[in-house]
Amino acid sequence: MNVFYLPDADLGLVTMPEEESKHCVKVLRMSEGDRFCVTDGKGYLYDGEMVEALPKRATVNLTNKRKGYDHWGFNLEIAIAPTKLNERTEWFLEKATEIGIDRVRLFTSYHSERRAANVERFEKVMASAMKQSIKSRLPEIVDLMPFDKLVKLPFDGQKFIAWIDDNVKEQLCDLYHKGENVLVLIGPEGDFSLEEVELAKEHGFVPCSLGDARLRTETAAVVACHTVQLINQMK
């Protein structure tokens, strides 16, 4: 089943943006009468039918508006310092979108490898993953901000900082309370500086371990995301 992303989706006739029009008419060779699924990225799915297969502005008819099943009832946010290799950050964004996440916050810190991020490109990666996994909501991505600004932002829920330190024995899976909103900070390749960890603690972030395994930055971010989702799915 093909899935298309139409941010302006609504019941009735809708004109597809040029990129999606081209994709379904030129690439997928869809024609009048063809059926597909549509997500608006805001929480709703529709049944779609091709009405006018124009390669630059296809018109589709949307019916059966319904809420997606990907509403887990809590707010899951991961903050991450973009990795040296962009593909690793993009891989995290794809997998987190599949597994389920509400918001990704990018930050720069003392040991950050990257000081700039292509948020538009990152959004495309998440939109593609949203369609592939037939999700109704596109996770929000918040552009780079300095770590000291990030930790001062208000957040209504549990706040953790995943930190590789022998003194940090308590694990996210034991500290996180099922159903609660949660924000997890994932360090850069060089990890957080001691000052950054102290600053985070001052602002209510609880240091936590993600387990014994030594994980890459992007793996740690996916593991944190899946840990929260799994705890909420367990009986």
Next chain:
Amino acid sequence: MNVFYLPDADLGLVTMPEEESKHCVKVLRMSEGDRFCVTDGKGYLYDGEMVEALPKRATVNLTNKRKGYDHWGFNLEIAIAPTKLNERTEWFLEKATEIGIDRVRLFTSYHSERRAANVERFEKVMASAMKQSIKSRLPEIVDLMPFDKLVKLPFDGQKFIAWIDDNVKEQLCDLYHKGENVLVLIGPEGDFSLEEVELAKEHGFVPCSLGDARLRTETAAVVACHTVQLINQMK
């Protein structure tokens, strides 16, 4: 801390294989007296010191032989049909090695996208991940075999088949018993055929869900791997 993989590691003087010699002498420019960590891929780590920095056959002195911490006390195996894009299978192998896995079995099935696999290349990916995450054990990878042969192999532990079906309500995280050996079958992009699921059930595999999210093959495999590790890590 640099980590090298020496399958023949032992206490005392050891000659590095050509590839690792080249890597540490030519690429990392290590010289006499430089120190590093060594894994033998069989469960042990060593402290290493460069004795003779020859680019094709470097000699190192190994001391402080110790068991790695990555002995989780149960056997975790994932069987997967290689994905259409090799990089996705390789990504799974890298992440599973970081998170922790004992054996990966490759299989071909009715909807398989690939009928051949470059096991040597896959091993290199896992060896690299083992070094990066300072693991003492290199996961074993078993070359492609037909699905009907795979499900008939004896396995001492819980056996699951992750299957995307609305009738499969029970989740791996609820069915798996902490501490037990486990083998999870992950379907190809086109999922398992009904006949394959029936055959697996006949041979003791329990159908399970990995949650509500619709996951790509390689994501499902990583999620299954992390689910088992997390349940064993939880208090």
